Amino acid sequence: MKLPAMRSVDLFDRAAQDDLLQIRNDLMTVYREISAEDRRLFPLRYARAVPRRPRRARSGSGRAAADGATAGEPSVAQPQVPVLLIPDGPERASVLPYDVLRRSLAGRGLDVLMMEHRGVGLSRLDALGQDLPVQGMTLREVIGDLLAVLDHARAPRVVVYGAGYGAYLAQALAVFHPERVHSLVLDSPLTSADDELIAQQTMRAMYWDGTVPSTSTTAAVLRRLVAEGVVDGHRAGPAVLAVHEHGGRAAVRDLVDLLALGRGQLTWNSVRQVLDQGWLQSTPYVMEHDLTARIGYTELGKGRHADGGPLDPLSVAGERARSAPPFTSEVLDLHELAPAITAPTLVISGSQDLVAPPSIARAVAERIPGARLLEVNGAGHSMLDSRSQITQVAARWSACGVAHLLPEHAAALAALPATPTDQALSRGLQIALAAERYSPWRLRVESVKAKREQAQVDPRARRTRHLKVD
Template sequence: MIKGAALRTRVAAMPGVRRLRRPVGDGRSFDLHYVRAGPPGDCPLLIIPGGPGLASVLPYHHLRRDAAARGLDVVMVEHRGVGLSRTDDDGADLPFSALTVEQVVDDLAAVLDDCGVRRAVVYGSSYGTYLAQGLGVRHPGRVQSMVLDSPMLSAHDDHAQRTALRELYLDGPLAGLIESGVVAAEETGQVLQVVHEFGGPRQVDRLLRLMASGRGDRVWRWLIGLGELETAEIKRFVMEFDLVGVIAFAELGFAPKPDGRPLDVNLYFGDLAAAYPPFRGEPFDLTNALRRFHWPVAVLSGDHDIRTPRAIAQRVAALAPDGVLVPLAGTGHSALDTHRLAALTAARIVVGGRHRELPRLAPRLADLPRRGPGKVLSSLLTARLALGRIVSL
């Protein structure tokens, strides 16, 4: 396995990787990296992945290949504090003071300058939608059009998450499992969110029946681990939450106050929050800002998405003056990661100036072959529920 400096050298040498100097915020500068792929044009597709913590260069190599094959000129920025953009000139991690949403948004604009382009079609996924909308707030002249895939709207999105999950499962068989002590109420939100997003109601039903039979404990524990994996494990140049977690907690309110009821979401963030500054407020009021977005906005929303549920996507699409909602059947959170072909096809339609056609085309997008890491997890979940036992990852 390649580690440390050798892996960094190899990732930095990947095709299309570039760097530019950006301020740390204390008088120093560091190398911010980005990657550009596909036939260059005057208005590229700027893709901003989720997180915070997801890298851009290494994990989205195949996506950029697929995008280039469809004639898309793609730019992706390695988020400051992550991967190739993690350290200062001495190799030390960037300080928390260098990691704010506004600095990240300004990095996006600086990359467009470095590419020599005035505007971009901006595609944000999950946390990336917050950054995409932030770019629209701070640099509106840089946005040609926008795709918001599984959009965030505010630090209070957790209320919609709880509501969506509880409307589905609170009064069903889960209640009896909690009352009898088979499952812990505080774990239910984390587990059922994952299962619903990657398998839908049918797989949730299979899990609950497995638990009722006394044969599901190992599957349940595996699912608990999956929910915590993104934040607890640092996978260099892929997922690095440890530094940019300061954005999650201090600016985006990722550790909401528990309400003490079953199916509460994001409880596992509570233990992590102590290592970061407390929530100080959001950098933007996106609810009001969206009303001033004069460009086309396509909002992608998976039917199985709980992390950014349909109610939020509907509101975002309604607030944007030229917004359209694109519902994707059988799809969970972030089409960019769970339904790559749907995401790229939607992006290409928006690049072509035809975003208003997307609602009509949504069923065809959903039916495209599924690629990406989400398909792997969905298949693994199906296998484990069928077997009723844990197997090695």
């Protein structure tokens, strides 16, 4: 018998979106009004991963923590409530980038929901296949989207795990609809338009003012490089931030030292060029900035505190904010509203996070009654994206009602590995620095080590642009 021909579907082609929906049984559609003023309907998508039998955990090890248990975990039944995961954003997609994570959580017995933010990916088009109008991009409508997904999924109560902007939405949901929230996990939380000011001040204290002892020497060298014209201090902030997020203080120190020796320009310029590329803000089904800019810049105030000063991490955001209507005031005052949250809350922060510094998470934990703080030593921004095994543990423990015990296991959690993507970025940065520091022979050794590490990455985590459809 002759088999039917196979055809290739380009996922970056919007016309192929319906094909993708047909071949995946985990994607659901809710028809929502664009806004209170625009009553036309558009298809809002969300993914659901139903629970499977969890793997047996080996207690007393880091692997046990990854499987949902650490040494001393209380004996608990299987989770009884679904988990709603809300990624950072508002420009970040939910469905395709976190496919592997949802399947892993389902393998640990969790029922996982993930909404595609309106204006992004599979929730970008209206019923006629046209882009949603910018006027429909508001926080009020997004919160309504979350409720519509819960209603459609018949999930009366859920654990809400939010990262960054997702944590902002999670807090709003817990304040205005407490009956729908079983518990909260706030990962690297966003709380107000002034959070960026805290991040800006923290980064400058570390790498410009030199008031942090562990980086004071790096800051002094960086100031000298700017004074000598080797580095453009007014545009250096995003590059230093990127190197810090993926390589930590050591990588920033090594890069600055190389620049002081007359090397390192290739790595420095490469980081700068990547950050300047438009595709970072316009990769279909991954990161789509254009329609959601109104939420990010007009309602959340992204880039508002960009000042054009030296080592400003907000310089790129400040430039992009000019293309959106200006920010006027907070839509929600979460600082004022947070004490009304009654759901059990776990706040997670990475000790090396310069996007949402730990001081923000500590303040959130103090504002929410009974909240517990988990600070992960050595981690950066967003466990959901950089330390997904910690996300899995936190989501499961929260669904079982024991997330308040997690801070007691902070050391075991900090020992869990970074995500394969984050490991690849970190390793790539190390190789780039090695290329300018070592001999060609040493560079070859570093490259071989990197290839071996990549070979150990779960092949399911590798993405492809093309799927075969019968």
